[in-house]
Amino acid sequence: MSDRHRIELRWRGRNGRTGRTEIVRAESDESILDAAERADVGLPFGCRTGACATCTGRLLTGKIEHLRPPRGLKNDSKEDGYVLLCIARAKSDCEIEVGSDVQTDLVTNPWK
Amino acid sequence: MSDIESPESGAHEHHEHHHDVEGPGYATPQAAIEQADREKISYVPSLYVGTDVDAPDFLSVVDVDPDSTTYCEVIDTVEMPNKGDELHHFGWNACSSSCHVEGLERRHLVVPGQRSSRLHIVDTKNRESPEIVDVIEPEEVYEYDLSAPHTVHCIPDGEILVSMLGDKDGDLPGGFLELNDDFEIEGRWDPPGEIGMNYDFWYQPRHNVMVSSEWAAPKTYYPGFDLEDVEKGNYGHEINIWDWTNRTVEQTIDLGEEGLIPLEVRFLHSPEAAHGYVGAALSSNMFHFYEREKEWFAEKVINVEPREHEDWDMPVPGLITDLLVSMDDRYLFFSNWLHGDVRMYDVSDPKNPRLADQLWAGGLFGPRHPTGEDDREVIAGPQMLQLSIDGERLYWTTSLFSTWDNQFYPEEAERGSVMLKADVNPRKGTMTLDEDFLVDFGEMPNGPARAHEIRWPDGDCTSDVWQ
Numbered sequence: 162m163s164d165r166h167r168i169e170l171r172w173r174g175r176n177g178r179t180g181r182t183e184i185v186r187a188e189s190d191e192s193i194l195d196a197a198e199r200a201d202v203g204l205p206f207g208c209r210t211g212a213c214a215t216c217t218g219r220l221l222t223g224k225i226e227h228l229r230p231p232r233g234l235k236n237d238s239k240e241d242g243y244v245l246l247c248i249a250r251a252k253s254d255c256e257i258e259v260g261s262d263v264q265t266d267l268v269t270n271p272w273k
Numbered sequence: 274m275s276d277i278e279s280p281e282s283g284a285h286e287h288h289e290h291h292h293d294v295e296g297p298g299y300a301t302p303q304a305a306i307e308q309a310d311r312e313k314i315s316y317v318p319s320l321y322v323g324t325d326v327d328a329p330d331f332l333s334v335v336d337v338d339p340d341s342t343t344y345c346e347v348i349d350t351v352e353m354p355n356k357g358d359e360l361h362h363f364g365w366n367a368c369s370s371s372c373h374v375e376g377l378e379r380r381h382l383v384v385p386g387q388r389s390s391r392l393h394i395v396d397t398k399n400r401e402s403p404e405i406v407d408v409i410e411p412e413e414v415y416e417y418d419l420s421a422p423h424t425v426h427c428i429p430d431g432e433i434l435v436s437m438l439g440d441k442d443g444d445l446p447g448g449f450l451e452l453n454d455d456f457e458i459e460g461r462w463d464p465p466g467e468i469g470m471n472y473d474f475w476y477q478p479r480h481n482v483m484v485s486s487e488w489a490a491p492k493t494y495y496p497g498f499d500l501e502d503v504e505k506g507n508y509g510h511e512i513n514i515w516d517w518t519n520r521t522v523e524q525t526i527d528l529g530e531e532g533l534i535p536l537e538v539r540f541l542h543s544p545e546a547a548h549g550y551v552g553a554a555l556s557s558n559m560f561h562f563y564e565r566e567k568e569w570f571a572e573k574v575i576n577v578e579p580r581e582h583e584d585w586d587m588p589v590p591g592l593i594t595d596l597l598v599s600m601d602d603r604y605l606f607f608s609n610w611l612h613g614d615v616r617m618y619d620v621s622d623p624k625n626p627r628l629a630d631q632l633w634a635g636g637l638f639g640p641r642h643p644t645g646e647d648d649r650e651v652i653a654g655p656q657m658l659q660l661s662i663d664g665e666r667l668y669w670t671t672s673l674f675s676t677w678d679n680q681f682y683p684e685e686a687e688r689g690s691v692m693l694k695a696d697v698n699p700r701k702g703t704m705t706l707d708e709d710f711l712v713d714f715g716e717m718p719n720g721p722a723r724a725h726e727i728r729w730p731d732g733d734c735t736s737d738v739w740q
Contacts, residue, residue, distance in 0.1 A: 207357045214676075233495055261324050268498065269680065270680050271499065273584060
C-alpha cells in the first residue's frame with residue numbers, strides 16, 4: 162500500500178523577492194528527490210546515498226523518515242530540522258525549504 | 274631499455290619516437306619537451322552540481338591557441354548524461370608509462386564524478402568535439418565497497434588506476450579501483466585495509482614506489498569544511514609509501530600538525546628521481562619526500578605564513594591546493610587558494626627550494642581585476658594548475674569544490690570561475706600574468722559554472738609517468 166503526500170517545496174527569495182514554490186505528490190515509498198524528479202522539478206543532489214548533503218532541505222512542517230542514516234548531516238543539523246531529500250521519505254504532508262542555499266547553512270566560514 | 278637513449282637519436286616527428294614498439298606518450302621527459310606541439314586546446318571539467326542551475330556538469334573544450342579566432346572561448350561542451358556528478362579530477366587512459374604498449378592510444382579521458390561515484394569515458398578522437406562513449410554507473414563501483422573517485426592515472430600495460438576516497442557509504446576507508454583497457458572494472462587494486470584515508474597518488478616504477486595522500490572520509494569533506502572535524506582528527510596528515518608491485522603499504526609517514534590535509538602528490542618527472550612533493554593544504558606547508566637507503570623521508574621545505582585579514586577573526590592560511598613540477602624538473606609551482614597567489618620555486622636542489630617568483634590574482638589578498646579594471650572580477654584564488662610541456666605558460670582555474678567554494682567564496686556560485694594564464698620565463702625564473710587571457714565560465718549557456726582541472730590532449734606536467 163502506498164499513500165500519497167502533498168509536499169510543498171519552497172525556495173528562498175533573493176534580492177527582496179519571494180522565492181518560488183512547487184507542490185509535488187510523493188508516494189510514501191519513494192524519496193522526496195525522486196518525487197520531485199518525477200514531477201520534473203529540479204532539486205540539487207549528488208551522491209544519492211545520504212553522504213554528500215548536496216540535497217539538504219529543511220523540514221518546516223510535517224514528518225519524514227530517512228531510509229538510511231543521513232551521514233552527511235551532523236547531529237545538531239538533524240536537530241535543527243535539516244533533512245537529506247535523496248533518502249527522505251514523507252510520512253505526512255510536508256513543507257520543506259529547498260535549494261542550494263539550504264546546504265550552505267550547514268557550513269559557514271569557520272575563521273570569520 | 275630504449276627510453277634512456279638520447280632523444281637526439283629518435284625521430285622528431287610528433288608522437289613518434291625511438292621505441293622498439295610504437296605506443297602513446299614520449300620516450301623521456303626531455304623528448305616530451307622537444308617533441309610536443311604547443312597546446313592549442315584544453316579540457317576543463319565544468320560544474321553545476323550544488324547550485325540551483327538544474328543541469329548536468331560538463332567537460333569544456335577551451336581554445337588556448339592565440340592564432341585562433343575563438344581564443345579564450347569554450348568552443349565545445351560535453352554534457353554528462355546525469356546531474357549531480359561533481360566532476361573533479363580526471364585523467365588519460367594512457368600516458369608515457371605505457372609508451373611501449375603497441376596499439377594503445379592516448380585518446381580516452383576517464384572523467385569521474387566525485388559525488389556521484391560515476392565514471393565517464395570520453396573519446397577525444399575528434400579533439401575539438403569529444404564524446405562520451407561509456408559510463409560506469411555508481412552501483413557497479415559500490416560493489417567493490419568504494420566511492421568518491423578522485424585521481425585517475427594510467428598505469429603500465431593499458432590499465433587505469435583510480436583513487437577512491439570512501440567506502441560505498443561515504444565512510445572510511447577508501448582504496449583503489451582498477452579499470453582494464455576496455456574501461457571495465459577489473460577489481461580492487463589494493464588489498465582492503467592497507468590505508469585509512471585516501472586522496473591523490475603518484476607512482477615511480479623504477480623505484481617500485483607509489484605515494485598516496487589523505488583528505489578525509491567523503492561524508493566529512495562533502496558537506497563543507499568544519500574546524501571541529503580537524504580537532505576530532507577527521508582530516509588526514511599522513512602519506513603512505515607503497516610497494517608498487519606488491520600493492521602493499523611499506524611505510525606510513527605522519528607529517529603531524531605541520532602536515533594537515535596532504536593533498537596533491539607530484540614526483541619529479543625523471544624516472545630516475547626518488548624525490549617528490551606533497552602540499553599540506555590546511556597547514557600550508559610544502560613537504561619534500563625522498564628515498565635514502567630504501568627508506569622514505571618527508572621534510573617540510575616551504576612554509577606559507579598565515580596572514581591577517583580585516584574581515585577574519587583568525588589569520589588566514591594560504592591553503593595550498595595544487596602544485597606541479599615543470600617537465601624539466603627545474604621548477605615547482607603551487608597555488609594558495611585563500612591568499613590568492615601562485616608561487617614558483619627553483620627546485621634544482623630538490624631539498625632546498627628557492628623562491629623564484631610569485632604573482633597575485635583574486636583570492637583574499639590579490640587584485641580583484643588582475644587582467645584589467647574593465648574585465649570581469651576574479652572571485653576565488655588560483656586553484657588547479659597546468660603548465661605547458663615546454664614550461665613557458667602556466668594556466669589555472671579558481672574553483673576548489675562546490676561546497677567549499679560556497680563557504681569561502683560564495684560569490685563564485687553567482688559569477689562562475691575563470692581560467693587565467695601567466696607567461697613563464699624558465700631562463701630567468703619569472704612569471705608575468707597574461708592580461709589578455711581570461712576564460713569566463715560565468716558566461717555558459719545554462720548559467721555560471723565552476724571550472725576545475727586542466728588537461729592537454731598530448732599529456733601534461735601532471736599526467737605523465739615514465740617507466
